[in-house]
Amino acid sequence: MRRYIYCDTCKEETEHILVREDKNLYRCVECNTHTYFKPEKEIKVRAIISSGEESEKGSVLLKQHDLIEKGDELIVETKDGYKLGEVTSIEVDGKRFDRCDAEKASTIWLRNVGEVVVKMSLHKRAVTTPYKVVVSGDTEFAVGEELEIDGKVFQISRMKLNDGKLLKRYGDKAKARDIKRIYAMFKDRVKKKRFR
Numbered sequence: 001m002r003r004y005i006y007c008d009t010c011k012e013e014t015e016h017i018l019v020r021e022d023k024n025l026y027r028c029v030e031c032n033t034h035t036y037f038k039p040e041k042e043i044k045v046r047a048i049i050s051s052g053e054e055s056e057k058g059s060v061l062l063k064q065h066d067l068i069e070k071g072d073e074l075i076v077e078t079k080d081g082y083k084l085g086e087v088t089s090i091e092v093d094g095k096r097f098d099r100c101d102a103e104k105a106s107t108i109w110l111r112n113v114g115e116v117v118v119k120m121s122l123h124k125r126a127v128t129t130p131y132k133v134v135v136s137g138d139t140e141f142a143v144g145e146e147l148e149i150d151g152k153v154f155q156i157s158r159m160k161l162n163d164g165k166l167l168k169r170y171g172d173k174a175k176a177r178d179i180k181r182i183y184a185m186f187k188d189r190v191k192k193k194r195f196r
């Protein structure tokens with residue numbers, strides 16, 4: 001297994017190969033230095049996100065030792081996609097708090113900020129990079145559309161929708177709130193700096 005870890009010798013995040021799983025020992029592919037790396041446990045916490053009068057159940061993925069505070073913006077996974085919510089309170093054993101450690105929270109209450117998180121898989125040759133953008137739920141994306149991300153141009157090749165449908169015909173459109181994941185292929189470097 002490979003993962004990006006900060007290397008003390010290279011002084012940057014580099015690719016590392018897992019050498020001994022039982023010891024969490026990794027080796028930097030750039031300089032061959034060995035390092036121990038224990039990933040923090042991720043936990044799924046129950047969430048309730050409200051949009052006006054309606055509220056919807058979902059979950060948020062947090063790191064065990066994250067401190068959650070009122071006003072934080074978190075991504076909530078619901079049955080119809082990922083939504084961006086602002087924390088309004090955190091419930092622990094039936095009481096409400098303004099801040100709490102992620103692992104103690106029983107339910108996180110959030111207010112829908114009207115934006116959604118669109119997940120993308122960016123392909124460049126054999127490498128796939130996950131990417132996320134936060135946009136208004138009404139934002140439209142189309143198969144064939146070019147996106148500028150970190151100085152590179154990616155072209156949308158397919159879009160998976162929340163209802164399971166897969167769009168792959170050039171020109172097929174969907175609104176951000178209905179998209180589960182966008183797949184895009186590397187096309188070119190950006191010549192002129194412009195943000196969409």
Ligand SMILES: [Zn+2]
Pocket residue numbers: 007008009010011014028029030031032033
């Ligand atoms: Zn290194």
